[in-house]
Amino acid sequence: MPGTPDAPAPLPPATPATTRRQVLAGGAAALGAVALGTAWSPEARAETTTRASRVVEPFTLGVASGEPFHSSVVLWTRLAPDPLAEDGLGGMPDRAVEVEWQVSEDEDFARLAASGTVETGPRDAHAVHVEARGLRPGAQYFYRFRADGEISPVGRTRTATPPGQRLDRFAFAFASCQNYTHGHYTAQAHLAQEDLDLVAFLGDYIYEGPEQGTVGRGHLPRVEVRSLAEYRIRHAQYKSDTDLQAAHAAFPWAVVFDDHELENNWADDQSDGEVISPEDFLRRRAQAFKAYYEHMPLRRSQLPTGPDMRLHRRLTFGNLVDMHLLDTRQYRDKQDQAQRENPDRTLLGAEQKQWLFEGLSSSRARWNVLAQQVFFSQRDFAAGEARRFSDDSWDNYVVERDEVRDRLARVRNGVVITGDVHANYVNDVKADFDDPASATVATELVGTSFSSGGDGAEQNPGDAVQLSENPHIRFINRRRGYVRNVVTPTEWTADYRVVDYVSEPGAPIRDRARFVVEDGVAGVRAEG
Structure with missing residues (x-):
């Protein structure tokens, strides 16, 4: 379902030293989790340590975006800690999960353009589709997700130039x-x-x-x-x-x-x-x-x-x-x-x-x-x-x-x-x-x-x-x-x-x- 307009608790900012090539081309979910996790508060880090033995990386299938309109774009991921599980459900529990998402004008997520939460569950194999709206036309953005305390890799996307408006390239x-x-x-x-x-x-x-x-x-x-x-x-x-x-x-x-x-x-x-x-x-x-x-x-x-x-x-x-x-x-x-x-x-x-x-x-x-x-x-x-x-x-x-x-x-x-x-x-x-x-x-x-x-x-x-x-x-x-x-x-x-x-x-x-x-x-x- 589309993301809701209410804002979730802030996600941690990305480490400034993380380069665009690392964030975008790394592909592996582990990179995104490590790079974005270093700025967490001590309490959040302690929680992560406590949960480490029971939580498995859910973003094994990466992130994607698509269908660019001039003020919106689709953001996608799927929670699948065991993506090849024989039942096709990706190793997720038989329950709904809240997923937070953010769209930012910068790689450090210091200038948020949109954010929200969406619920996904076993009926949809814990797939996530967010139609992020209210974005500037013809603009580049960065996006990410968080679920069960884990953070996805960062993706880059772009909105379209409005119909009829001059576009040179x-x-x-x-x-x-x-x-x-x-x-x-x-x-x-x-x-x-x-x-x-x-x-x-x-x-x-x-x-x-x-x-x-x-x-x-x-x-x-x-x-x-x-x-x-x-x-x-x-x-x-x-x-x-x-x-x-x-x-x-x-x-x-x-x-x-x-x-x-x-x-x-x-x-x-x-x-x-x-x-x-x-x-x-x-x-x-x-x-x-x-x-x-x-x-x-x-x-x-x-x-x-x-x-x-x-x-x-x-x-x-x-x-x-x-x-x-x-x-x-x-x-x-x-x-x-x-x-x-x-x-x-x-x-x-x-x-x-x-x-x-x-x-x-x-x-x-x-x-x-x-x-x-x-x-x-x-x-x-x-x-x-x-x-x-x-x-x-x-x-x-x-x-x-x-x-x-x-x-x-x-x-x-x-x-x-x-x-x-x-x-x-x-x-x-x-x-x-x-x-x-x-x-x-x-x-x-x-x-x-x-x-x-x-x-x-x-x-x-x-x-x-x-x-x-x-x-x-x-x-x-x-x-x-x-x-x-x-x-x-x-x-x-x-x-x-x-x-x-x-x-x-x-x-x-x-x-x-x-x-x-x-x-x-x-x-x-x-x-x-």
Whole structure:
């Protein structure tokens, strides 16, 4: 529930010597507790010593923020002293717990901007969602929690610039697909060191399968997760990674799911992997959605009701960027190659499509962004006269894809950002994908995975065919990493940041390619 406006007893100030790098990039809950605990009164220290044998660190999953509005932001944590406990409840007692929270203008928590208390309990796996309000627009803040006398690590967050107000620079990264078993979260560690206003995560935050992998990071539990307890444990395992915690603590995130948060290639109420009734599948979907919400910095407006969760929404950053976050799973018709050109098929569903089109029509932003999951541009995998398309992309919903493309053509600077395919692409969105001479009407930037697919490569053998058969595809690369974007009124610069391996920790980050989109000029130009 949202935090209450009444102020709790003061939390101790942070030690002035604690650096921003220590607070934000440390990731480990122990660092935050030690750094913030040194200024406690002697009485509080004595109490802590007395309690040491019976209290276990509850902030093992770190802290996060998200959904920045111009005067509020979501703060998240979950109390879980034993995050992988078999019942999925994180080792917490079967009782409600009061959690204090603070938002400060400074790292020392000397200038509080907001504070309050919130109650959480076993029904929500002791997850905490605070919608901290009354904040200054376009401002940086620091935040922390306290529960049972223990203090969380410190996170840093930022509010948005109000809609319509001049904004000269917006920096964000987008990423997706972080299979825990496929590699170390090296890219997330580098991401935490960037200078960003937002991270957009475009799906496959967890993977549902029983894989154990080859890098010593096998999934727990060792089954395909289906129950609420199993989904909670899987989320907690991913959230336990300190590099991921550091990336969450450094910036606000905006998240959307794809398929693996529930089951590979699911569509609406249909399983793609087993023979199961829609009723049984929706019961599983309800468990997955509940666990997803419990572990993400989402607003109450995204709180699921059974198997339903409204995840499509819009974030606005001044007069510069409208980001339309889409849900391409919950309302789609089941994948069917034989029906790909059927005009009645939908990926978005009627209500979401209307919401999107109305938002695009009314937008006054310089840049309009579709933040979504699956490949948008046409992608023919077959050489010569034959044609072969993916059935888990917009190519399987051709008529609706073309409707969205035509709407993008009417707005100023349409950019689609995409995840899912574990590879970097840059695409010119064409007025007619079958006619290379037709106008370019928008740009699609596709980001690789954080770790899914292992170390990756520069390219695969089949990429030459893709580049030949799809001249609107300008770039393909299959290393791991993320895309860093700096958006100004005159141009959008996208840096494809990659690591050469994730099978071992410690890989350096490098800029593999840079592309620029100029204001008022659809399509990209390569730089460097």
